[in-house]
Amino acid sequence: MRQFCFYVALTCLVFILNNTGLRAQDAWETPFEAAVNTSATYQQTIAFYERLAKAYPNQFNLSAVGDTDAGHPLHLAVFSADGQFSPRSAHDNQKTIVFINNAIHPGEPCGVDASMLFFRDLLQNREWQQRIQDVVIVAIPFYNIGGGLNRGAYSRANQNGPAAHGFRGNARNLDLNRDFIKADSRNARTFNQWYTTWRPHIFIDNHTSNGADYQYVLTLIATQHNKLGGPLAELLQEDMLPFLFAEMAKTDYPMTPYVYVRNTPEDGIAGFLDLPRYSSGYAALHHALSFMPETHMFKDFADRVHSVYHFLQAATTYAQEARPKILTARRSSEIRVAQQDIFPINWALDRSQSDTLLFKGYSAKNRTSAISGQDRMYYDRDDPWEKPVPHFNYYRTTDSVRAPHAYILPYAYGEVARRLHWNGVRMYQLTADTELPVTFYRIDDYNTRNAYEGHYLHYNVAVSEQDTTHTFHRGDYVIFTDQAINRYVVETLEPRAPDSWFAWNFFDGILQQKEYFSSYVFEDLAAEYLNEHPGLRQRLEQRRQDDPEFAASARAQLDFIYRNSPYYEPTYRRYPVGLLRMQGQTLPLKEAETPR
Numbered sequence: 001m002r003q004f005c006f007y008v009a010l011t012c013l014v015f016i017l018n019n020t021g022l023r024a025q026d027a028w029e030t031p032f033e034a035a036v037n038t039s040a041t042y043q044q045t046i047a048f049y050e051r052l053a054k055a056y057p058n059q060f061n062l063s064a065v066g067d068t069d070a071g072h073p074l075h076l077a078v079f080s081a082d083g084q085f086s087p088r089s090a091h092d093n094q095k096t097i098v099f100i101n102n103a104i105h106p107g108e109p110c111g112v113d114a115s116m117l118f119f120r121d122l123l124q125n126r127e128w129q130q131r132i133q134d135v136v137i138v139a140i141p142f143y144n145i146g147g148g149l150n151r152g153a154y155s156r157a158n159q160n161g162p163a164a165h166g167f168r169g170n171a172r173n174l175d176l177n178r179d180f181i182k183a184d185s186r187n188a189r190t191f192n193q194w195y196t197t198w199r200p201h202i203f204i205d206n207h208t209s210n211g212a213d214y215q216y217v218l219t220l221i222a223t224q225h226n227k228l229g230g231p232l233a234e235l236l237q238e239d240m241l242p243f244l245f246a247e248m249a250k251t252d253y254p255m256t257p258y259v260y261v262r263n264t265p266e267d268g269i270a271g272f273l274d275l276p277r278y279s280s281g282y283a284a285l286h287h288a289l290s291f292m293p294e295t296h297m298f299k300d301f302a303d304r305v306h307s308v309y310h311f312l313q314a315a316t317t318y319a320q321e322a323r324p325k326i327l328t329a330r331r332s333s334e335i336r337v338a339q340q341d342i343f344p345i346n347w348a349l350d351r352s353q354s355d356t357l358l359f360k361g362y363s364a365k366n367r368t369s370a371i372s373g374q375d376r377m378y379y380d381r382d383d384p385w386e387k388p389v390p391h392f393n394y395y396r397t398t399d400s401v402r403a404p405h406a407y408i409l410p411y412a413y414g415e416v417a418r419r420l421h422w423n424g425v426r427m428y429q430l431t432a433d434t435e436l437p438v439t440f441y442r443i444d445d446y447n448t449r450n451a452y453e454g455h456y457l458h459y460n461v462a463v464s465e466q467d468t469t470h471t472f473h474r475g476d477y478v479i480f481t482d483q484a485i486n487r488y489v490v491e492t493l494e495p496r497a498p499d500s501w502f503a504w505n506f507f508d509g510i511l512q513q514k515e516y517f518s519s520y521v522f523e524d525l526a527a528e529y530l531n532e533h534p535g536l537r538q539r540l541e542q543r544r545q546d547d548p549e550f551a552a553s554a555r556a557q558l559d560f561i562y563r564n565s566p567y568y569e570p571t572y573r574r575y576p577v578g579l580l581r582m583q584g585q586t587l588p589l590k591e592a593e594t595p596r
């Protein structure tokens with residue numbers, strides 16, 4: 001009788017499990033697997049990772065690490081085969097660290113679902129864990145939470161699924177893949193600090209492309225090798241990229257470089273210049289081998305997810321197999337940059353150099369538009385082709401600077417000091433007012449873009465140098481250029497650099513003149529000043545002869561004298577960061593306090 005009751009109870013339990021979707025094989029099913037045109041919501045994603053952390057506490061950890069603009073915490077997931085989840089332990093034990101970022105653009109969610117599958121399968125496969133036992137994998141399951149909560153079906157008009165997805169802008173409508181340097185969002189501020197804490201060797205930021213049509217499911221942006229430079233660039237070009245492309249060729253998802261074209265792929269593909277505002281460009285400043293996988297928007301969502309899954313496998317396999325080479329190249333890069341004197345800060349595509357890429361595309365043709373009645377271009381998927389195309393993947397330096405011995409940043413610019421601190425820059429502060437021989441830049445000219453990501457970005461910045469003696473004050477920051485993070489320091493503090501903090505408007509106060517003169521008062525002062533300075537009078541006369549419009553304006557002539565007199569304010573257009581060129585001065589310094 002007891003056996004019969006047990007049998008009945010067991011039968012009932014099996015019936016319940018079978019009819020509530022809780023069969024053992026379904027217990028770890030993701031929303032994507034349940035319906036392949038579905039991407040997990042933010043809530044589903046975090047709940048799934050929480051379950052993984054609870055089920056596999058010896059290999060997997062999940063923590064809420066910081067604030068976001070959406071008011072939800074940013075989560076960080078860590079896989080470690082030996083159960084050591086701290087960045088210090090990873091570096092002390094010579095592990096390679098792979099950092100994965102998902103949903104920076106939540107309308108491009110392939111990485112969200114691929115990473116859920118990737119971590120689940122990894123945690124359930126001890127053999128796989130042993131194969132990558134010297135790799136620590138860190139992941140942000142869902143970076144742009146605000147964009148993920150703004151969920152719908154229409155924001156990606158060119159994209160084939162999923163049925164519902166998030167929005168590109170975050171809770172403040174910022175594109176977080178333009179925010180890594182300026183760090184306006186709480187997301188980026190958290191990211192800066194945690195990225196710097198982990199200092200990964202490989203960085204992967206998952207995306208979906210827009211643009212041309214072609215046969216590939218997955219394309220890849222690797223950080224621009226000419227910008228990266230040195231031993232890491234050599235390792236990237238000669239070893240890691242060939243490995244990744246070969247591994248992906250073994251799957252159903254052979255990969256090609258990101259299709260960045262002027263017209264169609266037949267005209268050639270250009271390498272992408274990943275400025276520091278972008279995730280891969282930012283990571284490169286920190287000596288990472290960085291990538292943006294870009295799945296193709298027209299391909300089925302299921303194929304896009306699976307292609308990213310395979311890419312994550314390939315990247316982590318390389319992280320294990322090439323670990324000694326990665327660690328050596330990374331250390332060599334850090335030493336090289338700490339000793340570097342000249343730093344490139346601007347680049348341009350060199351179309352005089354190219355490689356040849358065997359590419360699989362579709363023929364671009366024209367037909368009559370149903371909207372305008374005019375010719376429109378389309379890609380004919382019934383007419384595929386495979387042929388060599390030029391790959392323009394070389395950038396040349398167009399501008400460079402010689403780094404000073406140190407930069408001196410006034411205490412007033414706390415927003416800049418905080419960002420330097422978040423990124424691991426070693427800073428000191430003056431403990432007493434100190435007069436120093438320094439160079440200041442004068443901003444001679446610049447252009448400004450219309451509204452762009454909450455700023456009015458400056459570009460084509462032209463400067464001149466002024467050598468002077470200047471008194472800096474107690475509390476001002478001193479940043480020596482003997483650090484492995486020098487590229488970050490130079491490319492943010494040099495005003496001509498495209499993603500400098502000057503370009504991003506952190507120093508715009510200097511661009512407005514604060515004092516002026518009344519003509520009827522200054523007239524007498526100007527006449528007296530000219531009498532005392534005959535050289536200026538001569539320059540004034542020459543300007544009158546050369547410029548009839550100037551000669552006809554009394555105000556312009558007074559302004560000319562004013563600008564060349566001690567009455568003219570020295571801070572107008574003077575970039576306030578001092579460049580200490582000379583070495584050997586004894587400075588009254590202390591370790592910098594955390595900037596407020």
